Amino acid sequence: MPRPDTEDDVDRSDAVVERYDPQSIEPRWQAYWQEHGTYEVDNDDPRQRAYVLCMYPYPSGAAHMGHVRNYTFGDLLTRYRTMCGEAVLSPMGFDSFGLPAENAAIRTGRHPREFTDERIEELRSSITRIGGVYDWRREVRSHDPAYIHWTQWIFLQLFEAGLAYRGFATVNWDPVDQTVLANEQVLPDGTAERSGAVVEQRDLEQWFLRITDYAEQLLDDLDGLEWPERVVVQQRNWIGRSEGVEFEMPIVESDGSPRSDVPDGAAVRVFTTRVDTSFGMTFCVLAPEHPLVEQIVTPEHRAPVEAFVARSRSTSEVDRLAVEGDLSGRGCATGAWARNPFTGRAVPVYLADYVLGSYGTGAVMAVPGEDQRDWDFATAFGIEIITTVQRPDGFEGQAYTGDGPHVHSPDPSAGLDDGCDLNGLDVATAKQVATEWLVDRGLGEAVVNYRLRDWLISRQRFWGCPIPILHCDTCGIVPVPLDQLPVLAPDDVEFTPTGQSPLQSHQGFLNATCPTCGGPARRESDTMDTFVDSSWYFLRFCDPWSAQAPFRREAVEAWMPVDQYIGGAEHAVLHLMYARFMTKALSDLGVAPPELREPFHRLFTQGMIRLDGTKMSKSKGNLVAPEQIIDTLGADTLRLGHLSVKPPEEDVDWEAVGLEGCARFLHRVWRLALPGATPDLTLHDGPAEDDLTRGTHRLVAEVTAAFDRWSYHVAIARCMAFVNDLQRAARSPDGVSRSGFDHAVDTLLLLLAPAAPHIAAELWARRHGGDHVHEQSWPVADPAMLVEETTTLVVQVDGKVRDRIEVPTSSDEAACVAAALASAKVVELLGGAAPARVVARPPKVVNVVTS
Template identity: 35%
Template sequence: MKTLYSNNVVHKCLTKTFYRILCSSTGVWNEDLSTSIKHDIERKWRNKLQASVHDDDNQKSKFYVLSMFPYPSGQLHMGHVRVYTISDTMAHFYRMNGKKVIHPMGWDAFGLPAENAAIERGIEPFAWTKQNIKHMKEQLQNLGCSFEWDRELATCDPNYYHWTQFLFLKLYEEGLVYKKEALVNWDPVDQTVLADEQVDTNCCSWRSGAKVEKKLLNQWFIRTTCFSKSLLDGLDDPVLKNWRDIINLQRHWIGECNGTKFEFELEDTLSQVMKHTLTIFTCNPEYVCNASFIAVAPGSILDRLKFDCDSTVESNDVFKRLPVMAKNPFTGERLPIYVTDQVEYEEGMDCHLGIPGISEMDRLFATAANIPISSPKENSQQLNSVEDVDVARGRINHMAQKLGIGGYPCSSKLRDWLISRQRYWGTPIPIVYCKQCNGPQSVPYSELPVTLPEIERLSNWGKSPLLEATDWLNTKCPKCGGDATRETDTMDTFVDSSWYFLRYLDPHNEDMPFSKSKAAEFMPVDLYIGGKEHAVLHLYYARFMNHFLHSIGLVPYKEPFQRLLVQGMVMGQSYRIKGTGQYLPKENVDFSGPKPVEKGTGLDVVSSWEKMSKSKHNGVHPETVLKDYGIDTTRLLILADVAPTSNRHWTSDTFPGILKWQHRLWLTMRSFLNTRSNLQNIVSDTVLHTPEFKEHEARMFDSRNYYLKGVTFNYTTAFQLSVAISKMQGLTNSLRRVPSEVIGRGLQFERALACQIIVLAPMAPHFASELWSGFVSAPNRINSSTKEIKWDQGVLEQTWPEVDFNYCLELVCVINGVEKKSIRLPRQELDNLTHDDALELALSQSDLQRYTSGYKIVNTAFTLHPSYEAVINIKTERISKVKHQQMQDR
């Protein structure tokens, strides 16, 4: 079979032959549609649909549909069902629109949950993760998703994290990775560092629930702040579409890049350089040479440090002077450091650069602390103009960048990315420490990957087992060949997920993470689908990595994701005892009275819609839904009723609409087959010339085009898939209203029915394939000579229908924000409409002239949605009566 499948021509021929044989049977059309029949349909089509995913046609333009890859917990939940149904629907849609679709899947497989689960069960994390991946992959396949499994990856696979380590070393070479002692959030149960975002409002860990401690640790950081301005400016990149409020979330996270950060070395009172550095932020880097002191907030890292010398040099009620100095890297001057709350600290900062020459607050503190106020230095002469400031600022920042101590525009609140994790199950950091060589040494590229040692059983929480894996821990220094030890921290899993979308493009490359040509061909991602909970950190880190890779010439675009579709959560109805808040299973609630109460106790119960959770007893298992309703019904249920971006309340009360619609489609196909099979006995030839028949055909022409344009618009532009379903249901109602004469003899009915099945196919591919097999097997075709329908191919291989060129669409005329008129034009004219054409057409309308006569047109804007509508926006201002009369006289 491999030989046949590798030959695309032979494969297509065999497929067509097999499809004709398959369509010779009309199946069980005379039986009512049941769950059993749905399951039979899905078993029949499952493997055939998966075989249609691969496309070797490099002449097609690409479309990259990416859904955020899941953590392999072992079980899909309804949130997974929703996001992957959306992505699969969009992938099918763009394939049918002639695109070469990239639709991959993989696993975000490292991290604490797998390690903790392995400890609890006494097994090795890789074994636990591998079995979870196997089970979840089967579940996704059972959902009918058309993923390209030959692109599959898992971040815990050495073939993947080899290249995560490669990218770490690239960052290290560019000076974008450093190690520094930092005051961090420490989870005493999970025994690891937590990011600020992993700590709740009660200062408890998001996973273990333990009270978080503050701890000083030497940690690895990535200098994401170096790309702050690039990342902020990137949010205005025209490549970004449909980002909506995510733009504001990213802006807020990055902050206004109105200052600069520098690293100052610390010296103790004996002028000995310490291992610590101090990160300084200032909005006035051009005056950094005039700094006289540094202030740090009480409780900050410097305030907590234990010094070898006396604890303080000087103190009073206003300040405490520390026995350390900060060396100004630009002047060499040693600046005193004071712990005080008498100065204002920038948002997110616990230190302040005191420049009394430009700040009254700094001058007052310097006077109170008897600090000599520095005179202007050579690098910071009097600045008399904006140009002077810009030149001086540029010079200082350039010097800092050359010294590797900062100098990049950023906000005060943005932090560098802390990537150290003190656990086993993560990507090893490719660094070793040698007693002979100064500082950390990077592992050579040729020795990657640094793989995790095999540990059969993780005994308990506590120190990382890497500290005790002596055979792995002890190694040789790549610089001098002497004895060395490996870094035992592993990387934050956000590092693994910051570039996975690029590896998908070239998953089997053994020489590089991905080839530049593949990145140039398929990037950026055209549509990225995932939850809003990842719309800040993951998106920020992925954007940073792509900006970095662009800076070293590996990817063609700075921004990795063109369009975002941020789907809402699937919510379940929960029940709690009023007063105690205890969650109850639904079966423990008595609904027979005027208000719900707990069975047995009679205690009042309150209900609400919340994110599905086992602890809240409001979850629904996808496998149960699939068993009860079938794959395609489940897919339609998860897409229906609300927009993908809104939360979906999962309740069986909303199910009847979809179930009845599927049944109506089934009845429509039954009626079509029966009528076409007995055409001579049901419909005479004379009916074609009656006014009633022509009227019905005209209505079917209008219905096909009207609902098709709405469905297509909601697939391509609005992403309102629930509205697309409503439009399809409208078309079904039109098909159900026509008499048997039109079913048997109507060309427009046949076209509309074909259109109905084709536009359904991305959402319900198995059910649509069965409907299509009935449609193409029906005798007495009317439209058989046209190229509009590929009669010998499956529904997913059909070309997406088009609105007819002679069907009239609307040019919407909006004046001062109010829609005043819609002008109907044939599609052929509307699709070619320009801004000037639309404006001229609008101004020529007599009933619009009363809104423009006596007014001056201030500006206009034109939007064209091909095959749907065009909008001309006109803004006007009233001209005075005198001027108006003068204009008329002229």
């Protein structure tokens, strides 16, 4: 059946030139790489090893532009470093537990596993169509029983070591997703990062991982990482180390005499980072939930205090910490007094909701002169303000937090014979002296506090890794024996619209036998935060076949740490902190090698894709489908679009991606490089032109340098400029030599192989009898070829460019100056006068100074 003639007419008219058709090329090469295992590496590979890893994705179906961007950078690096002779481990897997699948199950009644497996296949196919190459033999999925087994095994190791524990805690409850959230998953405005619901406070028993044990290491080891400064700063802030002093303030009467109605030794223990300002303390503040409140409140204050405490307890932590404007409703007097050890005087004890029981000692000394919040509080409650640090001249603020000499100490009225004298000292020195003074008298000690809290991993969800614990009435909390792992969620579950996890009511799952006493036990129905799964997957990739342990140590030694980790910056304090903690914990437990203290040596965070100025996302419905572009322009064009649009770490507006220009460029490369498809070129058999050879070497040097500093957009721009020049030269009447041309084109194909792998592979194979471009060595520029014979000498007069002269590159200063002074322009501008001075930087620039 003859097809109606449409565009076929055109094809026949210039049948000499086979047009670049990505659809016929790309699937073939994708299959080739897969079938030949081109990017599979074994753990005993003799080459130098490199581990290049992109954050494994949540399987959300077909890839979106964010995936494309992420995987293009990772894939380029894998291919580039492989051509450089390294054995590159480039695995891929799926972070396949999580709420979207469970929400879909609630909506449709289908089991999340089915849903998830389908989405994984879709995503895998998308990633392949982008041209991403991975060692798929190593694929891991969080919901795979083998993976669940080892996640649970790791949890039990942590449990045995005391790093996993069950604790009662006031937690963030998401009423929409019906689960608790980690602090990291709550946004500063008090809403849930995922669901957007207003987070409530609930008191629940939950599982925690003791990440705070590692606070100091997590902070210190940041120094050795080659990570974006932004991410390091965010982690540092999140850990929130602060050095300070704790000391006790005995509860007394307002005149300093002992108080009879409180137990002996009753004292407020305060934490402060400004012990140097202790002489300015005019009151102290307890958290409303502080256990001492009950004992010290005086009868006439009891009623308002109880009301205040009740109100604070129902306020979220975020709201409590938001101190803005008038503070008069935020505090409450207790009627009690406590003695300041520095002055010997009693100061009133208040409650304030912005003081948290969970940080420091739950009590602070208040120094309104040097702390703005204390100033605001003192003003609201009519409390005295004393200045202890000399203000600089012209200071017009309220509290002064800067440096300066200390004043007003010791208080002469205190009559202490061993008073602490800080007068005249700067803040740092005064802190030291005051700390020593306290320590020497046994009144307090230096301490370090962290803002970081333990990692709450309990989730009241179904589609997650079950926590392998049993609750026995007799024995209490009992770990599931290792030989009974994995604990898997049942298949016969029904998802109800209430959203409650089916695990909480599934008797077959809940009922178990206590392995210790043989009595009945109830299975833990909470599952783990999915960040637990992603906190060790990079280790499993080293040895996904291991059946006796999560991974064998020697396999991890072969590959870890990850040389280059690539992902989104939104994981700065979540995944990246948890993975660092888990690596350290596993190292300490002897599961991972002892010397492996950090998982990711280098981190790269690529920018987001935006459309119309907002983040592209399914919920906003503003997606541009990568598949559509692959179907029309091809994957190589799409990859090039991402690579060339902007520096990779910056956010990208999709409108800025110049796909047409990239497609044009590839068409041009095709016509230039396809043997026999170049009728408009003039190629002769003479020796290679020096200019052309030098240009080719310069291109190699520039592209390599650009790759090494992640300036892909510059690398692509250089290739484009090179093609423009080459095409122009080859089309000129004189043409170029065949040998110089072929060298130029072959080099270009090698340089493009990591960025546009399909077209490079196709053209290389056609030019070289079926050879595979990705198995060639990355070209190296000959330094001797980078030096031009002549160069443009820029001639300036008084710093302004007035002339340009071609000179031999070897010209010395005298020759350059002579050439410059001989310039007609310079002669004219000098008007016969002698230059006042001549500065030369041979052979690039000469500046003639006239005055």
